Amino acid sequence: MTPDQNMSSKFRAALRNELAIWIQKGIVTEEAAKQLSSAYELDNLRHESTRLLSAVIFTIGGLLLGGGLISFVAANWEVIPTPIKLTLLFATLLGIHTIGFWLWHSKNWGRLGHALIFCGCLVFGANIGLVAQIFHVSSSWYGGFVAWALGSLVMAWAIRSWIIGVLALGTSFIWFLGFQSDHDQSASVYPLILAIALLPLAWIIRSRVLYAGTLLGIVISACVLAGYQGSGRQLLFTMAAGGMFMWTLGELHRASAWRVEFANINRGLGLGLLALAAYVWSFHYLWDASVFGPMRSLWAFLFLSLAIAFSLLMWTRARPTQPLLTAGVLLAGGILCATSLLSGATANISDGEFLFTFTTNLAALIVAAIVIAVGLIDERRLAFWLGSLYLVLLILSRFLEYETSLLVKSAAFLVCGVTVIIAGISYEKYLRRNAAGIEASKGVGHE
Amino acid sequence: MSKRASLVAFIVAVAIQTLILVAVPARKVFTRATGKTVILKVQPVDPYSILSGYYATLGFDISRVEAFPNAGMFQGFSDGDWFYAIVEKGEDGTWKPISLERELPDNLPDNRAALLGRINHGAIRYGIEEFYIPEAQRDRIADDLRRNVDKARVEVKVDRSGHAALERLIIEDRIY
Numbered sequence: 001m002t003p004d005q006n007m008s009s010k011f012r013a014a015l016r017n018e019l020a021i022w023i024q025k026g027i028v029t030e031e032a033a034k035q036l037s038s039a040y041e042l043d044n045l046r047h048e049s050t051r052l053l054s055a056v057i058f059t060i061g062g063l064l065l066g067g068g069l070i071s072f073v074a075a076n077w078e079v080i081p082t083p084i085k086l087t088l089l090f091a092t093l094l095g096i097h098t099i100g101f102w103l104w105h106s107k108n109w110g111r112l113g114h115a116l117i118f119c120g121c122l123v124f125g126a127n128i129g130l131v132a133q134i135f136h137v138s139s140s141w142y143g144g145f146v147a148w149a150l151g152s153l154v155m156a157w158a159i160r161s162w163i164i165g166v167l168a169l170g171t172s173f174i175w176f177l178g179f180q181s182d183h184d185q186s187a188s189v190y191p192l193i194l195a196i197a198l199l200p201l202a203w204i205i206r207s208r209v210l211y212a213g214t215l216l217g218i219v220i221s222a223c224v225l226a227g228y229q230g231s232g233r234q235l236l237f238t239m240a241a242g243g244m245f246m247w248t249l250g251e252l253h254r255a256s257a258w259r260v261e262f263a264n265i266n267r268g269l270g271l272g273l274l275a276l277a278a279y280v281w282s283f284h285y286l287w288d289a290s291v292f293g294p295m296r297s298l299w300a301f302l303f304l305s306l307a308i309a310f311s312l313l314m315w316t317r318a319r320p321t322q323p324l325l326t327a328g329v330l331l332a333g334g335i336l337c338a339t340s341l342l343s344g345a346t347a348n349i350s351d352g353e354f355l356f357t358f359t360t361n362l363a364a365l366i367v368a369a370i371v372i373a374v375g376l377i378d379e380r381r382l383a384f385w386l387g388s389l390y391l392v393l394l395i396l397s398r399f400l401e402y403e404t405s406l407l408v409k410s411a412a413f414l415v416c417g418v419t420v421i422i423a424g425i426s427y428e429k430y431l432r433r434n435a436a437g438i439e440a441s442k443g444v445g446h447e
Numbered sequence: 448m449s450k451r452a453s454l455v456a457f458i459v460a461v462a463i464q465t466l467i468l469v470a471v472p473a474r475k476v477f478t479r480a481t482g483k484t485v486i487l488k489v490q491p492v493d494p495y496s497i498l499s500g501y502y503a504t505l506g507f508d509i510s511r512v513e514a515f516p517n518a519g520m521f522q523g524f525s526d527g528d529w530f531y532a533i534v535e536k537g538e539d540g541t542w543k544p545i546s547l548e549r550e551l552p553d554n555l556p557d558n559r560a561a562l563l564g565r566i567n568h569g570a571i572r573y574g575i576e577e578f579y580i581p582e583a584q585r586d587r588i589a590d591d592l593r594r595n596v597d598k599a600r601v602e603v604k605v606d607r608s609g610h611a612a613l614e615r616l617i618i619e620d621r622i623y
Contacts (some may be wrong), residue, residue: 097461102543105450124464128471133502133579135472136613138572147471151464158460159453167618182526 016042017169018092028263030446059163060110062119066096066126089127095214096120097144104159114161121152125171138177142178145171153197162207169210169217172197176221179227188225191218191299203259212265219273222299232286233340234297239277240363241303246270247329248310255317268383274332275390278364281336282394283401284357287343304337321377325370332366364394375427379434384427392416478612482604484486485534487499487575488541489592500556502577503588503616505601509534510570511560514544524566531561531609532571541600551609563609567593575603575613591618 019036022028028036037043055061080088084175097120104113125148131137132144149172156164172194180187194217219242226234247270254263310327318326339359346352368391375384399412448456490506509532512518524530524577530573531551534542536558551561578601580588592599595618602614 079554090468093464093468094461097457101454101457105453121464124468128470131468131471136575136577136579137472137475137476138574138577140611144471147467151460154463155460158456161449234566 012040012042015040019420033196058115059118063122065116066119066122077210080445086131088203089130093120093123093127096123101159101436107133114159114163117155117159118161118163118167121155121167124148124151134238140178140182145175149175156198157201158203160205162202162205162210165207165210166213169194169198169213173217173221177224180225188298191221192226194218194221195432205412206261208261208265211259212246212269213263215249215266216269219243219246219303222297222303226297226300229297234300236277236281236299237337237340238300239273239304240340241300241307243270243273244279244307244329244333245303245310246273246308247333248326250325251318251322252310255314255322256434259361267374270329271367274329274336275367275371277336277366277395278332278360278367279394281339281360282357282364282397284353286357287353304389307333314412325373325377325429328366328370332363332370335363335366339363359399361394365391368394376430379431381427385424388420388423392420450615454509454571474610475612478606478610479604479614481607482610482612482616483557483560485536485542485562485605486540486600486617487603489596489601502579503592505576505578505616506570507573507601509544509564510572512547512569512571513567515547516544517546520547525568526568528566530564530566530571532564532573532577533559533561535559560605561609562605562611573611575601575611578613578623580617584623588616588623591621595619 015036019033019042020027023030023033096116097294100120102113103109103116106113125144128144128147132139145335149168150167152164152171153163156168168311172190176187177189180190194214198210198214198217201207202214219238222242223235223238226238246266250263250266250268250270251414253266307330311330314326315323336359339356343352343356368387371383373387374380375382375387379437395416396412399409463613477501485510487507488507490510508514512524515532515566531548533545533548533552533555537543542560545559548561555561562573564573566572598618599618604612604614606612
């Protein structure tokens with residue numbers, strides 16, 4: 001196992017810094033430090049950051065190269081006889097892939113090789129369109145995307161590539177959007193296909209982007225299904241349950257230390273889904289609409305069941321603050337789900353308008369509090385600011401939504417602005433105090 | 448993964464991509480190679496939606512269920528339903544709608560053909576409605592189609608199972 005597969009560069013950079021302090025403190029011997037340094041290839045960190053930059057450049061270069069080749073062929077399309085057109089298409093695809101694979105296995109050009117294979121997968125997608133043009137293949141607009149997704153998926157597995165996996169995810173999602181609008185119920189299996197096809201790959205290659213992207217794809221596709229089946233409250237239920245599912249899965253990763261690098265991105269996306277659901281349904285006029293049909297989504301109930309199961313599994317191994325935050329998330333998500341279910345039981349939805357608006361706003365406030373708490377507990381500046389801004393957005397939306405005098409609205413803006421500034425200053429002071437405390441404790445350790 | 452295993456996996460992936468690329472036009476290639484030539488008259492289409500990207504959207508007599516004398520037997524059809532459209536060669540060389548059938552008829556005479564169609568948003572689609580055109584000819588073909596749509600025909604091939612493949616668009620004596 002290489003360090004790339006095991007630990008993030010961030011962790012290894014922190015380990016390199018800490019090792020020097022540990023040697024000084026006598027926590028580890030120089031020999032042990034050397035072994036750790038060798039095991040995690042800490043000396044290569046600087047080269048790796050350069051390689052990452054080159055990978056980005058190579059990928060962009062690959063994209064431009066692919067685009068250039070396709071444009072060249074397209075520009076000369078009319079004068080090229082069909083057999084030569086086909087030969088060109090296949091030769092371009094095979095040529096890029098072959099060179100890419102050869103470079104991928106060479107010692108110094110692995111990332112360029114990977115970028116070329118990615119470029120080959122883009123050319124593959126363009127070729128599907130061009131071959132369809134040559135033979136006037138007429139099908140639904142989304143038909144080609146399923147072929148592109150399938151070819152990309154196979155290649156993602158073959159070379160264990162997260163970026164080609166993301167390509168397969170994106171193209172299959174485009175296909176799903178078209179297919180489900182034509183076929184409704186038979187598209188319900190798509191989230192399951194996504195889970196089977198991409199989650200194991202993301203797990204094996206430890207790709208946070210592919211893992212969280214696939215989970216988000218699963219939840220969003222379930223939301224799309226819920227929305228297209230004509231039920232607004234089903235969409236609310238699915239989003240809320242999906243948010244709880246992603247948060248609790250992230251917390252389980254954190255508590256169990258299984259692929260701990262997947263924890264934060266899942267927690268963040270879970271909170272994002274809950275925040276979005278609570279915000280959208282916090283407007284009172286939405287509850288006045290008569291678009292609330294029956295609950296049919298099995299996916300929503302599956303998300304909810306998994307969220308409960310993950311919470312129970314996580315509870316025994318949780319860090320001190322984890323149960324509190326998860327309880328908050330389950331409370332907010334639970335309020336949203338209960339509101340959705342309750343709205344179905346109400347004969348005339350507008351009768352419950354006040355109650356439903358109140359509960360969704362309450363859920364939104366809880367979500368804002370959780371995000372700010374994450375910022376405080378984990379000392380994550382982005383979370384603190386996002387939570388504060390979400391809270392401000394919520395308050396201002398209420399003031400703008402209801403008919404209040406201009407003076408009251410202006411006071412609300414002023415109070416929000418001043419509160420955000422004071423909260424920000426207090427938070428920065430809090431971070432500085434904590435940092436000073438850590439430095440002081442290190443100093444005591446050195447003495 | 449060993450180098451040998453990754454090479455095998457890579458070759459399998461490239462082979463699958465190649466197979467997909469071959470499979471996309473396979474049906475049309477087969478139909479073109481084995482099918483019967485049928486000329487269909489192009490019907491006026493919405494002039495504002497003739498061109499969509501790099502293809503022209505075409506409509507035909509046989510795109511309308513009502514064009515078939517036995518259309519009354521097929522009331523209550525819904526999207527996704529399949530039909531066989533029976534067409535017969537007319538005196539002007541174009542093929543006219545004769546009847547709609549649920550099953551593929553046996554032993555059709557040479558002057559008749561069965562096209563497999565599917566109901567989509569109230570019209571019958573045969574997979575020959577999109578004619579791809581090169582960028583340089585886009586405006587010329589669109590203009591020609593708008594002006595001379597009553598003289599436009601398409602040459603299609605229809606195989607034994609009713610699948611159709613578009614060969615060319617003909618407007619008067621201009622072949623695209």
